Amino acid sequence: MTFDDLFISRALSRRSVLAQAGAAGAALLLGAGGARAASGVSGATPQTGGTLIAVLDPEPAGLIAGITISAPAVAVSSNLFDGLVEYDETFKPRPSLATSWETAPDGTAITFHLREGVTWHDGAPFTSADVQYSLMEVTKKTHPRGNAVFANLVAVETPDPLTAVLRFARPSPVVWAAFNGTETQILPKHLYEGTNPLANPWNVKPVGTGAFVFKEWIKGDRIVLERNPNYWDKGRPSLDRVVFRIIRDAASRAAALETGEAQYIPLNPVPLSDVQRLKSSKDLVVETRGFEGPAPMYFFDFNLRREPFGDIRVRQAFAHALNRQALADTVFYGLAKPATGPVPSYQAQFYTPDVPQYDFNIAKAEALLDAAGLKKGADGVRLRIDHVPAAYGEDYRRAGEFFRQALKRIGVEVTLRNFDLPTYVKIIFTEYDFDTHSAWYSAYPDPQIGVQRRFWSQAIKKGTPSSNASGVADPEIDAVIERIQTEGDVGKRNAQVRELQRLAQVKLPSITLLELTFFRVYSSRLSGIDFSPFGGYQSLKSVQVGS
Numbered sequence: 001m002t003f004d005d006l007f008i009s010r011a012l013s014r015r016s017v018l019a020q021a022g023a024a025g026a027a028l029l030l031g032a033g034g035a036r037a038a039s040g041v042s043g044a045t046p047q048t049g050g051t052l053i054a055v056l057d058p059e060p061a062g063l064i065a066g067i068t069i070s071a072p073a074v075a076v077s078s079n080l081f082d083g084l085v086e087y088d089e090t091f092k093p094r095p096s097l098a099t100s101w102e103t104a105p106d107g108t109a110i111t112f113h114l115r116e117g118v119t120w121h122d123g124a125p126f127t128s129a130d131v132q133y134s135l136m137e138v139t140k141k142t143h144p145r146g147n148a149v150f151a152n153l154v155a156v157e158t159p160d161p162l163t164a165v166l167r168f169a170r171p172s173p174v175v176w177a178a179f180n181g182t183e184t185q186i187l188p189k190h191l192y193e194g195t196n197p198l199a200n201p202w203n204v205k206p207v208g209t210g211a212f213v214f215k216e217w218i219k220g221d222r223i224v225l226e227r228n229p230n231y232w233d234k235g236r237p238s239l240d241r242v243v244f245r246i247i248r249d250a251a252s253r254a255a256a257l258e259t260g261e262a263q264y265i266p267l268n269p270v271p272l273s274d275v276q277r278l279k280s281s282k283d284l285v286v287e288t289r290g291f292e293g294p295a296p297m298y299f300f301d302f303n304l305r306r307e308p309f310g311d312i313r314v315r316q317a318f319a320h321a322l323n324r325q326a327l328a329d330t331v332f333y334g335l336a337k338p339a340t341g342p343v344p345s346y347q348a349q350f351y352t353p354d355v356p357q358y359d360f361n362i363a364k365a366e367a368l369l370d371a372a373g374l375k376k377g378a379d380g381v382r383l384r385i386d387h388v389p390a391a392y393g394e395d396y397r398r399a400g401e402f403f404r405q406a407l408k409r410i411g412v413e414v415t416l417r418n419f420d421l422p423t424y425v426k427i428i429f430t431e432y433d434f435d436t437h438s439a440w441y442s443a444y445p446d447p448q449i450g451v452q453r454r455f456w457s458q459a460i461k462k463g464t465p466s467s468n469a470s471g472v473a474d475p476e477i478d479a480v481i482e483r484i485q486t487e488g489d490v491g492k493r494n495a496q497v498r499e500l501q502r503l504a505q506v507k508l509p510s511i512t513l514l515e516l517t518f519f520r521v522y523s524s525r526l527s528g529i530d531f532s533p534f535g536g537y538q539s540l541k542s543v544q545v546g547s
Contacts, residue, residue: 089532109168110175247262287520290531290538291536294442295346341504386434480503
């Protein structure tokens with residue numbers, strides 16, 4: 001069995017678990033519209049051409065998902081860039097920029113045979129040199145997950161323009177979960193070489209190989225993409241144009257869907273309180289499928305560079321003060337469940353519940369703060385801090401208010417600081433100007449991709465979004481993470497993943513709160529919606545607007 005076959009076998013096993021776990025969530029969210037989507041019938045006659053109006057919130061800071069990591073950036077970027085492979089509904093890789101591949105018997109090399117005749121949107125040919133540059137100079141160096149996923153990648157050889165040979169220090173089956181375009185983007189070497197990728201001006205006017213070509217970005221209003229007439233996948237895209245409108249007001253986003261002004265909104269587009277109402281509409285589909293791959297997890301971070309968060313008793317007190325079930329029920333309207341640790345429970349191969357837990361216990365929280373020397377003053381306050389919620393809409397701001405009220409009960413006064421997405425990214429990942437912050441991250445099918453970056457010291461990458469913002473640098477945690485990256489025996493590696501979960505709960509550099517259920521809403525007149533595990537982030541190249 002080759003190492004890509006090994007990954008596929010493991011992913012298929014995970015997929016069956018995901019399907020069972022997702023059934024309850026789908027039953028909760030999907031009404032008649034969901035049934036139509038599942039059967040592939042849109043209730044309208046598909047047409048080629050036309051314009052799809054989609055909606056984004058928040059507005060991304062950049063449009064290169066491999067550099068400016070954020071969900072809105074991915075939603076746009078996946079239409080502009082292809083990956084070496086795509087994944088079908090069973091996580092099996094299928095051809096994209098690469099038409100075929102072979103893995104060496106010892107697992108230390110993967111040879112990709114690239115598609116002939118592919119051009120960048122500016123007309124330059126796509127070659128193996130682009131693959132080499134992107135993996136070695138961008139993914140490994142700037143991507144928040146890249147140095148973990150591709151830790152063992154030592155070289156990319158280019159024997160000819162259509163062959164790329166990836167050389168690994170040791171077998172790395174995890175990479176087969178990351179070759180798609182939403183995770184590992186291939187960038188044009190001729191526009192990036194010799195520049196700082198994080199500051200390259202092409203990040204806001206991308207040149208890709210994807211089904212759509214960047215046309216314009218009017219900040220605060222819209223991002224316009226047009227059909228790529230030279231796209232290698234003949235007959236696609238079906239649409240002539242995709243317009244991503246920026247609508248910050250949640251009620252206005254819901255209204256745009258209900259009036260037909262917009263036909264597609266990915267990534268939790270409306271307030272969670274509106275979900276039950278929208279799912280009853282015959283004109284709309286509320287869909288949870290397409291997020292099994294990202295596996296969103298919600299967490300509360302401490303800035304370990306600041307006192308008193310170096311004291312574990314303070315961190316434990318916060319964990320005891322936050323009622324995760326109440327957070328799931330009230331802020332997330334039941335579209336979440338308490339997490340036991342950083343790995344999602346439906347990733348059965350890796351998950352373990354046998355780790356320390358922090359029950360909701362105000363008395364215990366206060367005792368821990370007392371023991372840490374943080375006594376209440378005459379005004380009842382023992383500590384004043386700030387908190388920065390993720391800049392992903394009103395639901396996350398309400399979560400910030402939940403934290404403020406919960407921590408007030410133990411004598412911690414919290415000042416909330418809310419920002420737009422570009423400012424949030426700068427504050428959290430460049431300036432590290434926060435006491436605490438809350439956000440969600442994608443765990444992805446393998447913890448080496450999504451989970452490790454939260455806890456690995458080598459994932460502290462100033463200026464890189466979704467990296468290790470807390471600043472945790474624990475030698476014991478680092479050692480486990482590095483064993484996960486290098487262990488070739490599946491059973492031993494899984495044991496190390498379980499040990500990482502234990503250490504994350506014991507040392508508590510960050511509090512994992514919830515497993516989230518994401519959804520998207522779209523018109524029932526659309527067909528060709530991608531239901532693959534990464535479908536919520538995938539290109540809209542197969543979508544058609546019905547008449």
